[in-house]
Amino acid sequence: MEKYAKPTLRIAMALVFLYFGFQQISSPDNWAGFVPEFLTSSIITANNLVILNGIVELILGLFLILGLYTRAASLILALHLFGISFSIGFTPLGVRDFGLSFATLVVFLNGPDQYTLDAKFARKKSKKD
Amino acid sequence: MKTKIVLAVLIALFVLGLTFFIRTNQSNYQSSEQSSDNLAGQQSSTTVFISELTKHNTLEDCWIAYDGKVYDITSFLPRHPGSAGAILPYCGSATEFEQAFVAQHGTSKISNLMRVGTFIGDFDIIGALQN
CATH class of the missing domain: 3.10.120.10 (Cytochrome b5-like heme/steroid binding domain)
Incomplete structure (x- = not known):
């Protein structure tokens, strides 16, 4: 059972980011209210930032679910979610995101499990050597 | 190593294409809604x-x-x-x-x-x- 723990956590966290990433690119208006004011300007609107954030979360979420650059993707997403949780503050949403960011950090600490593309490429490389 | 990079780039391009597709479809839908809303707005405002x-x-x-x-x-x-x-x-x-x-x-x-x-x-x- 233990061998399924790492991939389960990795895939579960990836699905979370894929869901929210897709929501942000399909309905940026619903998320614009969460963008801190200091990040916006007349050129970079809150909507644009939400769409950009959604693109990043989708890309890194796909990396995570496939197990491609697993450590890098999970670290970036964990730090990103830390930032969001601090921005939201000590509210139910903020606490939830704080917990999720630690879960993503665990994926980083675990590294690529045996079911990732990273592991597959590593096995291929070691066979060649 | 090369394969990984190519795969990563393909995924990024896929996401960018998906975003473009979704945003384009949505803006087409919204502009058609707005033109019908504008007509309604000229007739009455709530x-x-x-x-x-x-x-x-x-x-x-x-x-x-x-x-x-x-x-x-x-x-x-x-x-x-x-x-x-x-x-x-x-x-x-x-x-x-x-x-x-x-x-x-x-x-x-x-x-x-x-x-x-x-x-x-x-x-x-x-x-x-x-x-």
Whole structure:
């Protein structure tokens, strides 16, 4: 059972980011209210930032679910979610995101499990050597 | 190593293409809606009186008035960072909501309010005072 723990956590966290990433690119208006004011300007609107954030979360979420650059993707997403949780503050949403960011950090600490593309490429490389 | 990079680039391109497709379809849909809305707007504009506004004062149906405009913010309540409970006391109100909003957020987040709320109509405060 233990061998399924790492991939389960990795895939579960990836699905979370894929869901929210897709929501942000399909309905940026619903998320614009969460963008801190200091990040916006007349050129970079809150909507644009939400769409950009959604693109990043989708890309890194796909990396995570496939197990491609697993450590890098999970670290970036964990730090990103830390930032969001601090921005939201000590509210139910903020606490939830704080917990999720630690879960993503665990994926980083675990590294690529045996079911990732990273592991597959590593096995291929070691066979060649 | 090369394969990994190529795969990563392909994934990024796929996401960018998906985003472009979704945003393009949505803007086409919104512009066709707006043209029909504009026609409706020329024919009539909704005026909301205080008696109507105060009816919409629950978690499932929350209207507020700000600066003479009425917004339905029901769908935003669950996503409010400060929890829905912080806004609920002001559902169905105008002046009270305005004062609380400005006290909490200043005037810098007004554009956010207009983005997350659905515009209902103009708030007729004068008609209410006369009545």
